[in-house]
Amino acid sequence: MVGHQGSSEVGSVGSDLVEAGAVGSDSRVHEGGRPKGLAHLSLVAVNIDGVLLNDSFGPVIRRLVESRGGQYGPGLEQALLSQSQRVAAQAAADVLGGTAEDLLTAYFEERERYLLEHPVRVLEGAHRLMERLRSFGVRTVCYGGLERAHFDRYLGDLAEYFDEPVYVCTNDFRPGIREITEDVFRLRFDQVLFIDDVARVAQTARELGVAFIGHPSDYEYGYQRPLMEQVGVRHVVRSLDEIDEELLRRVDAEAAAGRNWPDERSRQS
Numbered sequence: 001m002v003g004h005q006g007s008s009e010v011g012s013v014g015s016d017l018v019e020a021g022a023v024g025s026d027s028r029v030h031e032g033g034r035p036k037g038l039a040h041l042s043l044v045a046v047n048i049d050g051v052l053l054n055d056s057f058g059p060v061i062r063r064l065v066e067s068r069g070g071q072y073g074p075g076l077e078q079a080l081l082s083q084s085q086r087v088a089a090q091a092a093a094d095v096l097g098g099t100a101e102d103l104l105t106a107y108f109e110e111r112e113r114y115l116l117e118h119p120v121r122v123l124e125g126a127h128r129l130m131e132r133l134r135s136f137g138v139r140t141v142c143y144g145g146l147e148r149a150h151f152d153r154y155l156g157d158l159a160e161y162f163d164e165p166v167y168v169c170t171n172d173f174r175p176g177i178r179e180i181t182e183d184v185f186r187l188r189f190d191q192v193l194f195i196d197d198v199a200r201v202a203q204t205a206r207e208l209g210v211a212f213i214g215h216p217s218d219y220e221y222g223y224q225r226p227l228m229e230q231v232g233v234r235h236v237v238r239s240l241d242e243i244d245e246e247l248l249r250r251v252d253a254e255a256a257a258g259r260n261w262p263d264e265r266s267r268q269s
Contacts, residue, residue, distance in 0.1 A: 035245060037137040040256035041211065042191040044133050045180055048144035048167070050197030051240070052126045053154055055217035056118065057081060060111045061092075062221060064103075067110070068096045074223035081224075082175045082198040085145070120154050125240030130161035136248065139185070143168040143176055175201040177210055190255055195243065199227035206231060211251050211260045213243060232262050 049057055061080050065072045076095060080088045089100035089107070096103065133140050140162050142151060151167040152159075159166055168184060170176030181192050193211040194201065205212040214236040216224035228236055235251065237243055254260050 035135050038248065038252040040191070041138055041193050041252050042187055043139045043141065043181075043185050044193045044195065045141050045143055045177075046129075046133075047194075047196040047198075047201070047215075048142050048151060048155065049146070050217050051195055051215050052123060052129075052142065052158070054118070054121050054123055055197060055219050055222070056111065056115060056120060058217055058219050058222045058224075059118070060107065060114045063114065064107055064110045065092070065096065068098075070096045072221075074227060077223050078200060078227060082145070082196075082200045084171050084174050087174070122154065122158075123240060127158065129240045129243055130158055132243075132245065132248070134161050139163045141168060141180065141184070142166065143170050143180060145169070145171045145174065147171075175204050177201065177204050177208055181208075181210070190258065190260075193251055193255070197224060199224050199231050199233075202228050202231045202233050206261050209258070209260060211255045213237060213247070213251065215240065215243075234260070234262060 046052060049055060058077065058081065061077070062072045065076065070076070079091045083091065085104055086100060089104040092103045092107075093100045130140065142155065142162055144150065144167070147169055148167050165184065168176065168180055170179070173179045175196075175198075177189075177192075177194060181187050181189055185192070189208045189210045193213065194205055195213045195215060196202065196205075197215050197217050199214075199216075202212050202214055204210075212233060212235070214224075214228040214233045216222065216228060216236065218238070225236065234254075235247060237247075251260075
């Protein structure tokens with residue numbers, strides 16, 4: 001099992017980094033009651049739905065698929081999550097029949113019904129995570145597939161923790177890692193960390209050599225945790241409080257050493 005705690009591979013990598021001097025007691029020195037800043041990472045991008053807010057996509061997609069006689073499994077989930085709305089709708093239509101436009105309409109209707117039973121809520125630990133990131137002085141941005149109004153409605157109270165542009169809608173360029181890194185913040189791939197709940201995003205992060213922390217949904221019928229393990233995600237957490245100072249410094253050291261992903265040196269661009 002890949003994870004933040006109890007992972008033999010993580011422990012091995014961590015030991016290597018300590019021996020190399022990338023992680024040590026000096027990296028944890030606090031100044032004026034605040035943590036010393038991260039040594040290498042310049043930006044942490046945090047996904048909105050499934051990380052800061054509860055997952056309202058996976059459960060709705062499953063409902064929609066099964067209501068139309070489809071079989072929901074890891075392959076279909078992977079094909080639909082973190083895609084643009086049009087691409088996901090067409091992929092669903094290829095399996096379920098009908099048109100992409102009709103399925104997109106049906107999806108949002110189903111989502112409204114689902115939200116009556118399971119309202120959108122800020123996840124436990126979200127405020128603490130953002131405070132923690134701010135205390136390191138690293139830049140932060142939120143991103144997701146819905147419009148900015150979705151962020152303002154549910155996370156407006158957290159807006160002060162994010163740097164301009166605060167929120168990036170990635171519907172037109174999923175999953176958005178390249179665009180957020182290069183176009184919005186003008187950074188190299190080794191300078192950023194993405195925190196997301198979807199394995200497709202992790203796969204792109206691996207291809208680009210970007211640091212990644214997985215926070216898969218706790219939805220009992222979801223497949224993102226095992227899919228992240230297949231991708232080779234080194235750090236998978238079950239709660240936002242697990243993204244603590246120790247983990248952030250470890251990820252920072254791995255990024256500095258070009259070791260974001262197992263058995264390979266990350267490409268720097």
